[in-house]
Amino acid sequence: MNLAELARLLGATLDGDPEFVPARLASLGAARPSDLAFVMPKRAFTTAAGALIVATEHPSDPDRHLLRVGDVYAAYARVSAYFDSAPRRAPGVHPSAVVDPSATIGSGAYIGPGAVIEAGVTVGEGCVIESQCVVGADSSLGARSHLMARVTLYHGVRIGADCRVHSGAVIGADGFGFAPSADGWQKIHQIGGVVIGDDCEIGANSCIDRGALDDTRIGHGVKIDDQVMIAHNCVIGDRTAIAACVGMAGSTQLGADCTVGGAAGFAGHIAVCDKVHIGAMTLVAGDIDVPGAYAGGVQGARPMRAWKKNVARFNQLDALARRLIALEKRDNGTKE
Amino acid sequence: MNLAELARLLGATLDGDPEFVPARLASLGAARPSDLAFVMPKRAFTTAAGALIVATEHPSDPDRHLLRVGDVYAAYARVSAYFDSAPRRAPGVHPSAVVDPSATIGSGAYIGPGAVIEAGVTVGEGCVIESQCVVGADSSLGARSHLMARVTLYHGVRIGADCRVHSGAVIGADGFGFAPSADGWQKIHQIGGVVIGDDCEIGANSCIDRGALDDTRIGHGVKIDDQVMIAHNCVIGDRTAIAACVGMAGSTQLGADCTVGGAAGFAGHIAVCDKVHIGAMTLVAGDIDVPGAYAGGVQGARPMRAWKKNVARFNQLDALARRLIALEKRDNGTKE
Amino acid sequence: MNLAELARLLGATLDGDPEFVPARLASLGAARPSDLAFVMPKRAFTTAAGALIVATEHPSDPDRHLLRVGDVYAAYARVSAYFDSAPRRAPGVHPSAVVDPSATIGSGAYIGPGAVIEAGVTVGEGCVIESQCVVGADSSLGARSHLMARVTLYHGVRIGADCRVHSGAVIGADGFGFAPSADGWQKIHQIGGVVIGDDCEIGANSCIDRGALDDTRIGHGVKIDDQVMIAHNCVIGDRTAIAACVGMAGSTQLGADCTVGGAAGFAGHIAVCDKVHIGAMTLVAGDIDVPGAYAGGVQGARPMRAWKKNVARFNQLDALARRLIALEKRDNGTKE
The missing domain is CATH 1.20.5 (Single alpha-helices involved in coiled-coils or other helix-helix interfaces)
Known part of the structure; x- marks a missing residue:
């Protein structure tokens, strides 16, 4: 892609050579004259990059090709897809995959080596199911969803379209439910499922447990980082973003458009409204019904x-x- | 199963139609007239459920079939097994599994697609080993134990009968042992094993490391949630329940009949007696020798x-x- | 190995029978007369061990064979390798492994059942890649590195020589990068890689994410315990040791020769200098530029x-x- 094409893609004003083809998208520090980088507005910088994505008001620079845009960070996000070297998968089912004859595999889908697709599963059009994923009975994936290698979906898990689930994630394992009895803990079978909306991302080694009776539910556009644990019957609103190592105990309700800092915890059976922002390592122990920023615990390392x-x-x-x-x-x- | 049979199973008094066959076990809110739900004593509720498990003293209800029991929650736990739609596995070894000829596979056991059973392994009668589990050399599983998809047991791990281990769990990885030296950290090979009792459950993506010299030991009836980390040479007593994201450093001794809240930590080389209940996100830094409830840290999110x-x-x-x-x-x- | 050989290996002075062959290396408490154990200097003990590794100044003991050394713990670490019963793998590629023809497999390497080696991968001499590992396109492993069962490397991950990665670890998953937009979060493709030095150990179910643009970098001799999460673009110095359940947010720089206690957190975009020691469950929220011991939070469980x-x-x-x-x-x- 040359700068003329990138400018068209981004709706950018090009101040430079339209024929210049960036070799890589790179950070300011690592960029070479053949590369494209980006500069956040009003940020001082030095770079060897030959081309830059800059804010509209950026001064002109005779030594570099500039792509001027209204929102630099969004433009960077957009072009990042074109410089991604992740392997593309051609449609088809690898001969070592084990696909139950009752499963429905959409057109253009890829099923990688060693993947297991159980009975009654529906895999949407253009899905990519990488090596050694296990998709349990009667689960479904919407169009273009992508399971990276070694993802487990238990039975009865419904994932929407355009989702991306990273390696080691486990969706639909049993919620932690036991009744005390004279003989110790008696298992409560977890007979609900998990429902995940469209355009969600779930990080590596994260867990989303199935519901006890009702489903565990994740909205649309939710972004979940690595090693997050979401217990049975949690409900998470649209576009909420959850950083790594967060734990949510059972039946936590978390609203839409929230953000949660790393390693925060939710005590369970609580409700947090929309547009709440929780600091890292905070234990949210009760309801929150006013939008805003919250934190807890004692942060900061001291001698x-x-x-x-x-x-x-x-x-x-x-x-x-x-x-x-x-x-x-x-x-x-x-x-x- | 009709209500007469359920009443017999539960030792319940039936106040309704013995021929009624519940379509689903459901929450009060989600239940339809064809469904069975349960009501905890003295709890206000509205439901469309056609049948209810209730406490003995519950007033009669002309619109619903009632199963009266002494312990509603225990009865719910018990019937939950009958409404579980998890796939049942027919005995046999999937052709894609790799089973060492020296392994002993008990009668009625199931070994799923891609599972690897190494030399000298013993798999008990009626065990279920789901897709892509790896059972390392000389490990053993007691009767009816169930490894969900993608569980790893390293070599020399002994699991009792009637256990259930969830996807992504890793049992028997090396404890974190290194000796400082002039050339950096020198590895201490971890030559102990892991011994787990009967009737235990281990959650998704949890880790139980092998011992340095002696074994890491988990008692009977222990319930461990997702993403729990139990380091080398920990010893956990019978019927203790550990919520998600808990970490136990090496050589922690935790008694029987304890409960541990989510994301709590144990500092290692400490002893906690029986019947101790630890709050969420608490760091237990020293011995506890008096039963009771303990907590630490600063909980609660504030503006x-x-x-x-x-x-x-x-x-x-x-x-x-x-x-x-x-x-x-x-x-x-x-x-x- | 008899005591004469062990003495030679350790540079120890033998005070006992050079022909004695220890059956096992064991803890003081578990050792039998046929076993070897070790005693830290000035520590009181009782043991049935027939042979002991002791400090130079240890009094002679007519009932036991003694190996006298300058550093008991280092000697224990060294001999532990000889008593390790972990299975050794003969070189070769298991027929169920899926190895891309463009991959380079070094001499003496082992590729286990179900492992997937993608296009352009380089596996060094003598590497062991256990069952069901997935090594993504263009990744590489230095000589003698060992992936335990079910490790995932995404594409473009470079691991040095003599490393050991435990089951369930995921290296190279996408960093958590999204740009806010009117339509919700827009994905920032993570096009950097991960580079790990020589002689590193990475624990079970740990995650090291790939960089956004530059690589995430781990030095030489770094030891990482289970369930550690290292976000995109972190940089970790040589010989730093990180205990279980630690989370490091994006672009944390952690120096060399540091130690980090369990479940500690790093806020991201901060720099911690060499020789810093962080207590368990501490949230490091800002730069640290003076070596020493630091802690935060409120430890200790109280009634x-x-x-x-x-x-x-x-x-x-x-x-x-x-x-x-x-x-x-x-x-x-x-x-x-």
């Missing part, structure tokens, strides 16, 4: 000695507070 | 601004406490 | 009631501090 003293005081905190209140009372008495 | 102020104060906490103490002294001086 | 009171006070902490300051002012006023 070990100082930190130990503060933690020791934390464990005296209620007593210290009471002593402060007592002192205030005495002080008030003195004053009167 | 970001307020939280930041409190965190800033936390980092002054020892100094603030000293100032309080100084003030108390001066106040005492004033008083005297 | 639930006491803890709840302290947490309640934490949420009043800024207000309490202000009240303390006010009281100090009034007190100073009184004094003057």
Whole structure:
């Protein structure tokens, strides 16, 4: 793709050679004269890049070809697809795949080596199911969805169109449900499913458990990073983005257009409204019904000695507070 | 199964039509007139369910068939098995499985597509080993244990009877053991194994590492949720239940009949007695020898601004406490 | 191996029978008279072991064969390799493996059942690729590296020599990069790779994401435990060791010779210098440029009631501090 074509794709104004074909899309630091890079507005930079995506108001630069756009970051996102070297899969079923005759495989779909497609599965048009995925009975994938290598879908999992699920993700495993009994824990069979909307991404080694009775439900356009754990019967609204290592206990309801920082937790059986932004490593222990930014816990690493003293005081905190209140009372008495 | 049969199974008193056959077991909200649901005692509800599992004292209801039981939740757990649509596997070894001739496969066992059973393995009667599991050399599974798709057992892992291990779980990987040396970290080969009792459940993508010298040991009836990490030489007592995302550092000893909340951590080389209940996201840093409920950390999400102020104060906490103490002294001086 | 040979291997002084052949390497508690165990200096112990690795100054013991060494723990690490019962793999490619004809497989390498080696891959001499690993297009492994069962490398991942990657690890999955747009999140294709040095170990179910543009980079001799998540464009220095369940957000730079405690987190876009030691469950939220030990959060489990009171006070902490300051002012006023 030359710069003229990229300019057309991005709706960009080209200030440079339309015939220039960038060899790579690269970071400012790593770019060579043959490469394309991008510069966020008002950011100082040095680069050897031969071509740049820049903001409309960027000063002209005789040494470089410039693509001027309104939203640099969005333009970068858009062009990134054209520089992606991930292998493309030709349609077809690898001979080592094990596909149940009752499964429906859409036209243009790819089923990779060792993949297992069980009875009653529906794989949509143009889906890519990479090596060694297991798609359990009666599960379905909408058009163009892409399972990277070694994804497991249990039975009865419904995934929408244009989704991407990364390696090691497990969708539809049993929720953690047991009833106490005189003989120990009695298993509650998890007979709900999992329903995931369109245009979702689910990270490597993440888990989304099936519902106990009702389905676990993930909306449209939801983005989930690696090693996220979503327990049975959680409900997640559209376009919510969840960073890595987050855990959501059972029946958490999380609204639309939320963001969740890494390793945050949700206590379960709580409801968080739309447009809530949770800080990293926060434990959300109750409902949130006002949009906005929230955080919890004690962030920040301190030198070990100082930190130990503060933690020791934390464990005296209620007593210290009471002593402060007592002192205030005495002080008030003195004053009167 | 009709209600008469369900009543017999549960030891329930039937107040309704014995011939009624519930189409599904469903939540109160999702149930249709053809379905069975359950109502916890003294809980207000509305439902379209045609049949209900209720507590003995539940008022009679002319519009519904009632199954009266002493323990509603246990009854629900019990019937859930009969409404589970998970595929049943017929005994046999799939032609694409790779089974070492020296392995012993019990009668009635199922070995799924692509599964690998290495030398010297013993698979008990009626076991189900789903697609693409890898069972390492000399490992063993007791009767009726069930590995879901894509479970890895390393060599020398012994799992009891009636266990269920979910996809992506890894049992018997090397413990994290290295000796410092002038050339960097020198590996300590992990030559212990893992021993897991009967009737355990291990969640998706959880890890239980093999011991350094002695075995890592999990008791009977232990329930472990997804993405739990149990390091080398941990010992876990019978019937303990561990929620998702918990991490236990090496040589943690955790008693019987404990419960651990999500994302809690154990510092390693500590002992926690029986009947201890640990809150979510708590870091257990020392021994606990008195049964009861414990928690740590700072839970709860607060509006970001307020939280930041409190965190800033936390980092002054020892100094603030000293100032309080100084003030108390001066106040005492004033008083005297 | 008899004690004479072990003494030669370790540079140890033998005080006992050179012909004694230890049956097992065992812990002090589990050792039998036929076994070898080790005793850390100045540690009290009882054992039935017939042979011991001890410090040079250890008193002689007529009942046992002693191997005296300068560094007991290092000697234990060294001999542990000789007692490891992990299966050895004979060179060759299992007939069920799917190896692209354009891949280069080094001499002496083993490719296990069901493994998938894509186009353009280079597998070094003596590598072991266990069952069902997937090695994506154009990835490479240096000599003698060992992928345990069910490891996924995406395309364009370069791993050095003498590395060991445990089951379920996923290396090279997409970093979590999306640009906000009017239509929701727009994917930023992750076109960087992952580069890992020599002599690294990566734990079970850990994830190392590929870079957005530049590579994610792990140095030499880095040891990473299970369930660690390293996001796109992190850079980790040589010999750094990271305990289980740690999460590092994007573009974290972590120096050489660091150690990180379990379940700690890094906020991303921060730099931590060499020789920094981070406590368990700490959230490192900013740069650290002085070597030493750091911690954060509030560790330690307390009885639930006491803890709840302290947490309640934490949420009043800024207000309490202000009240303390006010009281100090009034007190100073009184004094003057």
